[in-house]
Amino acid sequence: MTIERAQPRAIDIRRVHRLVTRAAALPDVQAEVEANHDENRWWPTSITDPRMRMLAAGWSTRVSYRMVSTYAQVIAAADAQGFDRLIAATDAELSELVRPIGLPRTRIDYLRSLAELLRNWDKEGIDPTSEADCDALILDFAQRVRGASYKVAQCAMLTALGYHCGIIPVDSGMVSKLAPALGIRLPSSAIAHEVFRHTLEAAVHARSADYRSLPAELGYRVTIPGEVVPTWWVHLVLIYFKRLYLNGPAPQLCARRPVCTKVVACTHRPHRL
16 A cells, blocks of 8 residues: 655645644643754653654553653663563563553553564665665555554655654544644545645645754754754644644634634634633
8 A cells, every 4th residue: 555645735834833833832732842953842852762662652542641751661661671581571571561651451462463564674774774765665554554644654655764854754643633623634644644644745845945954043942953843843833832732622713713823812802722
């Protein structure tokens, strides 16, 4: 199965840039992005084994923001054991390890099938940390790892390759809330996560120079390698804007989006809860 990357519409490119520019200027969004950009609480750089990073991406599923510290402790404990010891552990031992974040059967199944996929990739000569075809690997991951949605597969590949690899993960809230706010229509199936990811990535690359200059213009205290398009920064801006302003929605959010380019704190009638 393949998903053809469609060229984004000019209006989508403009709307994504306008929304990112406006959202990134919000003080609460900026604070969250700065707190998670260089050292992300969900996928810390202290975990260096790509296999463990892919595991962390899957085990973060269905863990609330309130439990991020608990999740971090579980991942640190897992990393201290190492991936090879984890896959050799019994189900009872793994259940005890993940008990603080719940869903032991789901998390154990994810680990076991992830290990199987990595063994198969190794036999097939596929290195997920190389400059491989990320789209193909994400689709393969989502299809062959138990409990791995497209979102989890996107996050797994991003964490394996590093924050600045160019992947913009898309969760369910981005599909159901952010895409409509941008006037972007998506398929009704799970493949919408991939379609929207392709759209966002292409929109950012279409105005790469603008996005490279934007963090500095807005005074962001983040470290972005000079040679990359800041897709990781854009992802964090969008995900925290979605969390803070669309998961409610916030009363200052304009009801006329995406036509209104300011989105928040505009002169239009405010959104009524």
